[in-house]
Each structure stands twice: as C-alpha cells, then as structure tokens.
Amino acid sequence: MNRFNERIIRAAKLDVNLYEEVEADKGALGQAMGVVVLSSIAAGLGSVERAGIGGILIGTILALIGWYIWAYITYLIGTKLLPEPQTKADHSELLRTIGFASSPGLIRILGIIPGLASFVFFVAGIWMLIAMVIAVRQALDYQSTLRAVGVCIIGWIIQLLILMLIFTILGGSGKPA
Secondary structure (H helix, E strand, O other), X not given: OXXXXXXXXXXXXXXHHHHHHHHHOHHHHHHHHHHHHHHHHHHHHHOHHHHOOHHHHHHHHXXXXXXXXXXXXXXXXXXXXXXXXXXXXXXXXXXXXXXXXXXXXXXXXXXXXXXXXXXXXXXXXXXXXXXXXXXXXXXXXXXXXXXXXXXXXXXXXXXXXXXXXXXXXXXXXOOOO
16 A cells, blocks of 8 residues: 555544654645545535536635635644644644545545435544544644644634635625525
C-alpha cells in the first residue's frame, strides 16, 4: 500500500501518531489537499441525486476554500486566543492535519445507495469532527482535548458565518435548499 493511502486509512482510524507525523512533514501539504479533494468528491457523488453533477465541482471548490478558512481561523484561535503554554504551530501545520481529518468523509460516497445518504452524511460528519479535534489537539500541542473541542467549535461557527456571508454576496439566500 502506498504511503498516501496508508495515511488516509490511519487518519480515518484516528491514529494520533499519524496527525503528529503530518504535522511535522512539510511535504504532506499536497497529500492533505488531496484528501480534502477526494473527500469532497465523495460527498458530491454521494449527493449527486440531490445536487446534480455540477454539485461535485462546486462542492470540491467550496471544500477547498472551507478547509483553508477553517485552518486559518483555527490557527488564530488556537495560537492567539486559546493557546496552552507549550502551543507552537503555524498555519501550514494546521492545513496538513485538518486536511487529513477529512479522511472519514470518503465514506460519503455511500450516499449513492438509495435511502442511506442522510445516515452516511451524519456518521461521516461526526467522524470528521472527532478527527478534527484530534488533528487540532496534535497540531497545537494541547494537553486538553476539551480545549481542542472548544477551538473546533468556535472555528466552525466563524467559518459557517463567513461561508454564509460569501454565499449571500454571491446571490444565495443564505439558507440551504
């Protein structure tokens, strides 16, 4: 099995050592972006009945934008607003770890099975959130998982507000269809 596939599986298994590994591996940024793209394509395919083929491209682009925004927001919150004494990180470390936290999202492709989409997307969302907490805890060198949860929740709310603002500016209603 090649290293990229192995890393995706380890990330989905919530392997803490994997998140430490990609945090330290400056060459893993392309792989992290690849995981985000694959995860968003899986989501697009899993929701193709609802979103159509065009939803795959738009979803992939939005996932990449969301990944970058969430990583930057998480970096600011985690290092400036809620750091622990040993916290030391840069934006790139969070891009790498958070990118791999998208690995569980690959199961969203199972949404193509009639009647399973909502369940699969719910499970994937919870699984990805847990992976995100682990990724943030490791990238920010936190001792406290609760602090990592707080950073993720605050970052998610801010990201959601930014994406809603962008959607509204681009002509959307700000409400899901």
